[in-house]
Amino acid sequence: MKPFFIDYPQEKIAEHQHAYRCAYCKIPTTVIFGLIENHDEACQYRQQQSKWVQLEAKLKPHHAHFDEPHADEVD
Incomplete structure (x- = not known):
């Protein structure tokens, strides 16, 4: 969802x-x-928000699929 x-x-x-x-x-x-x-495209608001969205995406931790715990795994 956007x-x-x-x-x-x-x-x-x-x-x-x-x-x-x-x-x-x-x-x-x-x-x-x-x-x-x-x-x-030249809108000041759009340009400002696009920078924030890009920065936020860079700061989010990235989890690869294989790093996620699975319900069927047993300790």
């Missing part, structure tokens, strides 16, 4: 009563739909 991002700065779309868009790339929230890749 991460869901809704913490980006939003601004109201003047022509619509209940419509908002990203304050950086101006793409409507209904198009972004919480996905970082739906922001414009």
Whole structure:
């Protein structure tokens, strides 16, 4: 499941009563739909979040399949 991002700065779309868009790339929230890749490639928010996601992935410990304990193993 992909991460869901809704913490980006939003601004109201003047022509619509209940419509908002990203304050950086101006793409409507209904198009972004919480996905970082739906922001414009040059969007400041997308670039910032992409760096954090990459850093987080590097810091996560990696377990190979054979390192995982199995229920059928006996001590």
